[in-house]
Amino acid sequence: MDQKQQQKSEFCSSPLQQLALLILLSLRKMSSFGQNSTAASTQLQSQQSSRGKADIAWEHCVEVEGTKKTLQCLHCKKFIKGGGINRMKQHLAGKSGEVKKCDKVPYDVRFRMQESLKEFEEIKKQAKNQWEDNPFGAADLQEIPAPPSQAKGKEIATTLGKKRKASGLHNYFAPRTTPGSQPSIKSAMAGMKDIHEADLAVARFFFDSCIPINAINSPYFQPMIDAIAAIGSGYKGPTYHAMRTSLLKDLKKEVQLLIDSYRKVWEETGCTIMGDGWQDQKNRQLINFLVYCPRGITFVRSVDASDVVKDASMLCNLFKELVEFVGASNVVHLVTDNAANCKKAGKMLNDVYPTIFWSPCAAHCLNLILSDIGKLDIVSQLATSASLVTKFVYNHAFLLAWLRKREGWTEIIRPGPTRFATTFIALKSILDHKHDLQALVTSLEFKESRYYKDSKAKDVVAVVLDNKFWSNCQLIVKVVAPLMRLLRIVDGDERPSLGYVYDGMKGGIGNFVKVFMLLPIT
Structure with missing residues (x-):
């Protein structure tokens, strides 16, 4: 060891000198940290300045040279002055009110713009709610994003309390079966002959089974076709046994859940019980009971009254059973035919339940x-x-x-x-x-x-x-x-x-x- 290294070792061996050395090193680190933070801040500002270019609407417009406030649509060549990229997005999405909609934009592009505007409004609403909840301002709120492994498939938290769902294909492509939608590549490549053969297969099933053509207007017809097309050519239809056993049981449970959801409406607004007597082709005397509420009409049960005398007491007992099923506190009205037995049965029911009133059917009275x-x-x-x-x-x-x-x-x-x-x-x-x-x-x-x-x-x-x-x-x-x-x-x-x-x-x-x-x- 030479003389300089020996003097340095003796200098550092003193506790006071060691403390001074630590302070000097700390000052140097703080100086380098300030320089690094300044560079990071400059880099963040550059990222924020270029963040606006990442909007999906920039793919369909350009800035006019010489001004940053005028944009030109690439589809209809219209100039949008003022409002920035958000106004151009409204133009592409076809949102009326502030700007004229674009008539030449493809359907999928318009759908993406509409979804982007909805997402922006939701984020804006969430930020407003957090600002109202936080008296110190939303700028002081920051959320630490979850790790990528935990954030997959979930909502990714961002600063300022904004949340954005993970992107997927459904965010960029419109539904294929709605009116005016763009068909898929496979269906677009299908020729007129293939489409005609598919239509013939559907028509052949209808005509062979004597199904009324009006069944095509059912709200469940197109969803059935969509479900089959989503699975592909390997799908096999349900068997006769499955239709009459498990599938019927599952749909019955689904209807029961729907009626249970209606019960909450019955409790909130009250409901009306309607009795409709009719005769079928076998000369059976049937009585259908329905429950009406603001949400809709629900069929409850059908009673075969062929083997009994439809007098006032018998009808009153039927009405009581239905009232107990629906809930006496939920029923406020009873509507039946204007026959004498129904009128007397309604009066007897009113004596048992004073809050339930009877009235005749207006259509029956006019008849x-x-x-x-x-x-x-x-x-x-x-x-x-x-x-x-x-x-x-x-x-x-x-x-x-x-x-x-x-x-x-x-x-x-x-x-x-x-x-x-x-x-x-x-x-x-x-x-x-x-x-x-x-x-x-x-x-x-x-x-x-x-x-x-x-x-x-x-x-x-x-x-x-x-x-x-x-x-x-x-x-x-x-x-x-x-x-x-x-x-x-x-x-x-x-x-x-x-x-x-x-x-x-x-x-x-x-x-x-x-x-x-x-x-x-x-």
């Missing part, structure tokens, strides 16, 4: 009014004459073919075996064909045909050429037109109709029968 009007002699005579004309025309193919050649011809509605509104609908239909029928009986083809010599033809010609018949038909149709219009409203399932009923009563619907009796019908 009874039309039935009473149809029993009048003048109406029954008009219905008989109209039926005579209709049967004569439709029983002779030559006459029907002659009428179908008339411009604007539509089929005559023939009355069915019912006591309600069909009679008045048939009168309205034959009144609309007045000129066609008169042209038929006065035509040269009809007079020279052998049908003109038929014994029933004279009666038909007399009815068609009778002006009193047509004037009485027109009068009856005008009288019952408001009732028919109101019947269509209350007999629909699309919206609640009680408000329309009160509006019709306010307009004088209840006085139509009285006015009808005073009309000068000849």
